[in-house]
Amino acid sequence: MVYLTRKAEFSASHYYHNPVFTPEQNQHLFGKCNNPNGHGHNYTLEVTVKGEVDQRSGFVVDLKQLKQVMHREVLDAMDHRFLNKEVPEFLTQIPTTENLAIAIWQRLEAKLESARLHRVRVYETPDLFVDFYGEG
């Protein structure tokens, strides 16, 4: 088994808010991240796929296809967007880094053809990242 990781960057804004909570509870729980005007990050995405090396091509995965899917499913949808307002998943979920990693996994898993997804890693900043390995 060989693992291949492809990196991408996108920039987006978000804020944390749960409508079930009172304004005071939201403020207490989420602090500055609760500002409804939002704030932004430069996210770094690492997508790791795994598989056996194909004898003819020498590839684990067609990198061109992986890049295209990452672009279409993630970057086109999220780069320079306000996640809470423009990305359907986050109309109902809070766009934390945890939920972002899960949403990106779900978007990619449905569209990748030959590659088996191993890990989605999302850096919110160089000092904070989340790994998601699927539901299994």
Next chain:
Amino acid sequence: MKAHLTRRYRFSASHRLHSAEMSEDENRATYGKCNNPHGHGHNYALEVTVSGQVDPATGMVCNLVDLDRCVESQVLSRYHLENLNVLEEFSVTVPTTENLCIQIFEILQRRFPHAHLDRVRLEETMMNSFEYCGGNEVLQ
């Protein structure tokens, strides 16, 4: 759904690698420049990985404020700008980065109740890093 969250911190400390169980010559041969009696320092980078189910109400594995507060009060305030050799936990144990990594894992395992502690990763320099998962396999 289960996610793994990693947070990175920094601290600086000095140490000297010297074992009371070895002769002076053996210490010098084993630890080389790190055996200098006056000690030397590093800028350590610490990565703490915790995991758990993402709470649907908050979207979080745990509140980052709690993790930062715990690491600050239990680890960074203990080690930042200190000489590791004078601390109780290194009175007998040699303060290698392996032992420091294990020590930090054990402190956080005792003190951080809000998520499962997966791993402590400690960079001594940009070239050396050490990971400890409490005796479990290192995560992929």
